[in-house]
Amino acid sequence: MLNMRRLGEAKVDAPRRDCLVLLEDTLNKDRAWVVAHPEHTLQTDTLHKLDKLISRRINREPLAYIRGKAWFYGRFFEVNPHVLIPRPESENFIELLKQLVENRQQTADSRSKLQVIDVGTGSGCLAVTAKLELPHAEVIATDIDEKALEVAQANAKKHRINIILLKGSLLGPISNLKPPTSNLVIIANLPYVPSSLVTSPEIEAEPAGALFSGKDGLDHYRKFWHQVSSLKTKPKYILTESLEQQHKDLEILAKNADYKIAKINLLTQVFTLSR
Numbered sequence: 635m636l637n638m639r640r641l642g643e644a645k646v647d648a649p650r651r652d653c654l655v656l657l658e659d660t661l662n663k664d665r666a667w668v669v670a671h672p673e674h675t676l677q678t679d680t681l682h683k684l685d686k687l688i689s690r691r692i693n694r695e696p697l698a699y700i701r702g703k704a705w706f707y708g709r710f711f712e713v714n715p716h717v718l719i720p721r722p723e724s725e726n727f728i729e730l731l732k733q734l735v736e737n738r739q740q741t742a743d744s745r746s747k748l749q750v751i752d753v754g755t756g757s758g759c760l761a762v763t764a765k766l767e768l769p770h771a772e773v774i775a776t777d778i779d780e781k782a783l784e785v786a787q788a789n790a791k792k793h794r795i796n797i798i799l800l801k802g803s804l805l806g807p808i809s810n811l812k813p814p815t816s817n818l819v820i821i822a823n824l825p826y827v828p829s830s831l832v833t834s835p836e837i838e839a840e841p842a843g844a845l846f847s848g849k850d851g852l853d854h855y856r857k858f859w860h861q862v863s864s865l866k867t868k869p870k871y872i873l874t875e876s877l878e879q880q881h882k883d884l885e886i887l888a889k890n891a892d893y894k895i896a897k898i899n900l901l902t903q904v905f906t907l908s909r
Contacts (some may be wrong), residue, residue, distance in 0.1 A: 686890035694835035718844040726902040758786025805861040818869040863891035
């Protein structure tokens, strides 16, 4: 009760949940066990460990960084302050990608191998999940940050899959690769938060380069769509994520690269070639 009150006084959004999660991690027990054993007495060393974790949360360090992991699409992924914490809304990328594959299997496109490129992979949660859900696809992930690529590699190893990791800015690393097939899909969950939009102290603990993108939040996407327009072989589909109020501007950027909107699912957009 004391820890929940301390978290509440610090204006943490969900003090009871966070307290329970940190207690689960400290005891190495699941939620059901913790709730079913309210009489359990914590040893002094356990109390000390829990108090240190609670203090970090009081200082508004994101829960995922304290735990060293985050939940995404039914699996845990390693995270640290070098990478953005996976968001539930980004699971739409995987759902839409799977829908595109289902449609592909009903066409002649199914004869060639599916390639998925995750641009700005960060923790690798999208790339790794894509490979787990679509094991026959070739998955390539790019990121400009070496530390982020290390986290992505750790997550690929953790989930026992192989993906290709390349260092560089956006689509730059794939420019020297063998021309992609007609079954290339690019997923780009790029930074899109306007530089003045800080919604919580926790956001300030995440890497700014993975969140913010200029005054209107679209600087990264401008560069990305310019790179797309220069590709010799263009992907059939491109999936992006942005704020709803940015969708129209993003459609204009896509149009200039010969792409049109095919589908919108909350924050996620699917673009396809106009010609």
